[in-house]
Every structure is written in structure tokens, then in C-alpha cells.
Amino acid sequence: MPTPSDACPCGREVRGASGGVARYADCCGRFHAGPLHLQAPDPEALMRSRYSAFVLDLRDYLMATWHPDHRPALIEPPEPGLRWLGLQITATRMTVPDRGEVSFVARSKLGGRAHRLVERSGFVREGGRWFYTCALEGAAEA
Template structure:
């Protein structure tokens, strides 16, 4: 399982594992799967926020010989009972042979 340290096959698989890690409050996986140059010191969970659904809109790159990939997604949540959506196009890069999250593409 990716949450236990198994490498993700591609950026989309890593994106899905990171979404579920946010939903399940698996901060260790979030930090481990973040590139060291952009990784925060810690990740805090908002107790009023509940991640409910992930929609992958587009995936590019991330093939066997690619050094980078991108995943555009919508993450649905409930904040104190009020529904919301966060949309991002994320950049993923290979670091020490494994896919890691770099940050949002601008």
C-alpha cells in the first residue's frame, strides 16, 4: 500500500493516495510523499474539514521515462457541514527514483 511506503506507479496514483491521506489524517504519508525542497515542516488537520471525494480531471506525463507529471483534480469536502470544492493542477517529479508532490502548477 502506498501509505505504507510502497512507491506510487505514477503521479495520478500518488495524487489519489495523498487525497486519501488527507481524508484519513495520515500526515506521515503526506510529508514523505512531498519533495524535500517544497515540503512544509508539518501538516495540520482541520477537525471541521472532511474530504469526501476526488475527481481526477486530467493527468499528463508521469510515464516510465518521464521526470515530471501533472494531475488536475477537484477535491470535494465538507467544512462544518457546508460543501466545498478545491481545484488544483499539481506538479509531480521523480526524487530518488520515486514520484513525489512538488506543488501546484501556476
């Protein structure tokens, strides 16, 4: 687990004079276990927090933020040696007030081979909370 002052795995950039990458405690950490636990304010923040949860192997968080209608019975542990290399959000949009989409590229490396997961993900807000639903287009690896 990163310390609160470590850079957030999602790579969100801090705007303003200081620049750099947001601290974990100020970014995804507050949704993972902080005062805003499970309360990401929008689809992009939830996508970033879910990416960070994959990096940190927080499977309970991933299950809790996956909509029950789409959630798998379990999430397998990551393959030994898997390294997440970065997240790039390529597009976000609200389709209606309680539904949104986030397109992204997540890069990883396993067994000396680089992988890219390219996906357009769906999100829904129910009871004031955002949930990941599913990939809206077939996920692709390159």
C-alpha cells in the same frame, strides 16, 4: 483507518465485470503501509494516495511524499468536523519522463459548508520515487 476490504477513499473505479470502487488494500493502502510503501508508480497513483492520506490524516505519509524542496515544516491537523467527500481526477499528463501533472477536484464539507479544491499539481520522480512538488496554478476554492 479503513479495513483492507473497505472502499478506498480516493474512489478509484475497478474496471471489468465486477466494477465498483477499488478496495483500500489494493489501492492506496499498499502505498501507505503495504509492500509498495512510498512507491506509487506514477503521478496519478501518488495524487490518489495523497488524497486518501488527507482523508485518513496520515501526515507522515504526506510529508514523506512531498518533495523536500517544497515541503512545509509541518502539516496542521485537519479542522474538527472536516469531511472529505470525493476526488475527481480531471487530467493527467507526463511533461517529460520524470515530471508529470495531475489536475483534480477534491470536495469537502466543513461547518455545513461545501468546498471544492481545484488544482493542477506537479510531480517529479527522483531516485525511482515520485514526489508531489506544488500547485502549478493557484489553488481555488469554490
